[in-house]
Amino acid sequence: MxxxxxxxxxxxxxxxxxxxxxxxxxxxxxxYFVYHQENTSKALGQIYYEPPDMIxxxxxSTDWKxxxxxxxxxxxYCHLPLILILSRTxxxxxxxxxxxxxxxxxxxxxxxxxLLLRIRIxxxxxxxxxxxxxxxxxxxxxxxxxxxxxxIDEQKEFA
Numbered sequence: 307m308x309x310x311x312x313x314x315x316x317x318x319x320x321x322x323x324x325x326x327x328x329x330x331x332x333x334x335x336x337x338y339f340v341y342h343q344e345n346t347s348k349a350l351g352q353i354y355y356e357p358p359d360m361i362x363x364x365x366x367s368t369d370w371k372x373x374x375x376x377x378x379x380x381x382x383y384c385h386l387p388l389i390l391i392l393s394r395t396x397x398x399x400x401x402x403x404x405x406x407x408x409x410x411x412x413x414x415x416x417x418x419x420x421l422l423l424r425i426r427i428x429x430x431x432x433x434x435x436x437x438x439x440x441x442x443x444x445x446x447x448x449x450x451x452x453x454x455x456x457x458i459d460e461q462k463e464f465a
Contacts, residue, residue: 313337314337314339314429315358315360316338316341316358316359316361317352317360318330318341318362319342319349320344320362320367322342322344325393325415331418332419332421333425336422338425350376354383357383357386359386359429360389361377361388363390363408364390370390374390374407378407385432387409387432390410390412391411391413392413394415410427412424
């Protein structure tokens with residue numbers, strides 16, 4: 307399947323798993339372009355070459371902690387939402403997950419709708435953050451242009 311320019315791209319860094327198949331199918335049905343990379347080095351290369359809109363990273367991937375650090379410590383890529391996929395069978399203390407700086411986490415055994423909700427919340431938060439002026443914290447250019455276009459479309463007078 308070839309992605310359209312309007313689709314949100316989600317890079318999944320994980321080994322093929324039947325547990326993830328329902329999540330993949332649901333995200334595709336919801337209009338996301340979901341692609342996978344099992345090799346973490348190649349995944350980083352893909353991210354640097356053509357950044358996705360969202361990253362789902364399995365804690366079962368090799369070097370997953372290093373990938374999160376590289377992305378979240380990089381001022382160019384730190385805005386990319388990253389959801390860490392955990393398994394209830396992994397022995398990672400849940401309280402320690404915040405030490406690794408993911409934007410969110412999800413248990414692969416949970417219902418696909420929960421993952422969809424977490425993705426949509428991350429998209430909204432990222433959109434707000436990227437549109438905020440860093441100096442004034444006021445709405446940025448995108449919000450201003452959208453408001454102007456809305457007035458034009460509705461043929462309202464404005465100044």
